[in-house]
Amino acid sequence: GENVEQHPSTLSVQEGDSAVIKCTYSDSASNYFPWYKQELGKRPQLIIDIRSNVGEKKDQRIAVTLNKTAKHFSLHITETQPEDSAVYFCAASQVLDGQNFVFGPGTRLSVLP
């Protein structure tokens, strides 16, 4: 089955700097890669996703890149702000296939003022 690894487990950056979180997956059949943000005490919320027919996707200060050959994808956050502090989870799935939706272990991002 699918296995998703995520690095680093914790990340501290200064406000205004960029943050990068990387994930690798094992199942070449996976073709949908969402990222979730979980603020303290709250539910995970989808922030951006990418499908395997696209190499990069941007939404304002966040972007995701995908390297299908190497089976890894990354979340990039630019101009970080204190409200970006949260735990970020990557996941891999076959599109719309609920049973193969596997999450990474999470990255705790702290943005220092």
Place this chain on the structure above:
Amino acid sequence: EAQVTQNPRYLITVTGKKLTVTCSQNMNHEYMSWYRQDPGLGLRQIYYSMNVEVTDKGDVPEGYKVSRKEKRNFPLILESPSPNQTSLYFCASLPGRGHGYGYTFGSGTRLTVV
């Protein structure tokens, strides 16, 4: 408002006392799942359901049961809870094939078994 509703938000119970955590979604989603979240382990799938009367085990199903008698509801049942089931539980739903991507999560249920 489109949402996934879980109840209760917090629950403290004793070992062996059966409990049910309810989950309901109002988005007519086909897929529903239960996850547990433990420090350092991320989100692990307990059970999932692809439609009414269709359920299957996820990665950590031991000690749990589910049912899907109606499309909107997907309760999680712990017949005989044990302390190792102390965790934060999330219910989530997904539209289904051809209708969109990404899970919508409920607010979570923090369960403590003493």
